[in-house]
Amino acid sequence: MTESGEGSPTTIENALTPVIQAVLEKDQTPAQAAAEIVSEVRTVITRHRGPLPDPETLAAYNQLITNGAERCMGLVEREAAHRHKQEDRIVSANIGVMIKGQWMGLGLAFVALVAAVYLGLHGHDWLAGAMATTTVIGIITVFVLRQANRKSDDDDDDDDTESDKPKDVSTPANPAATAQDRARQISYKKRKRR
Numbered sequence: 001m002t003e004s005g006e007g008s009p010t011t012i013e014n015a016l017t018p019v020i021q022a023v024l025e026k027d028q029t030p031a032q033a034a035a036e037i038v039s040e041v042r043t044v045i046t047r048h049r050g051p052l053p054d055p056e057t058l059a060a061y062n063q064l065i066t067n068g069a070e071r072c073m074g075l076v077e078r079e080a081a082h083r084h085k086q087e088d089r090i091v092s093a094n095i096g097v098m099i100k101g102q103w104m105g106l107g108l109a110f111v112a113l114v115a116a117v118y119l120g121l122h123g124h125d126w127l128a129g130a131m132a133t134t135t136v137i138g139i140i141t142v143f144v145l146r147q148a149n150r151k152s153d154d155d156d157d158d159d160d161t162e163s164d165k166p167k168d169v170s171t172p173a174n175p176a177a178t179a180q181d182r183a184r185q186i187s188y189k190k191r192k193r194r
Contacts, residue, residue, distance in 0.1 A: 052076060109139050
């Protein structure tokens with residue numbers, strides 16, 4: 001079944017009704033009519049799942065275009081290499097942002113604690129205590145919440161919902177489209193884990 005509901009029984013029935021009527025109007029034997037209808041049903045129900053086209057589709061590309069299958073596979077391979085390179089860049093950038101944020105947080109916490117000590121030494125005990133306490137509580141809260149979010153994200157990954165599972169994808173005219181759909185699904189799952 002596809003995401004758009006094209007594989008639902010009513011849609012298939014609606015698609016086949018005119019075909020069946022056209023076949024029945026032709027002057028042919030019942031066996032020929034049945035064979036033509038079965039052929040149409042097979043055409044409508046044929047599905048393929050995965051980033052690569054099925055062998056029959058690759059063979060058809062080879063018949064239509066010189067080295068068609070090889071060109072399709074090259075396209076899929078280049079798309080996968082590009083996607084992996086982009087994912088590596090995203091991961092590296094996220095790690096860099098996280099490290100910078102931790103250093104900035106450490107610097108701000110240090111400044112706040114130094115300010116609290118300064119205020120405490122100059123007779124502002126209550127203000128110094130409040131500033132030091134809120135700074136320490138803020139730091140602890142950030143680290144505790146981050147750990148809690150990581151744990152809940154790990155728990156969410158264990159029980160995939162129906163919307164997280166890859167959908168059946170019909171083989172498109174452009175085999176790279178299937179690879180792109182799969183890449184989007186993988187990217188969605190990775191974003192959800194964060």
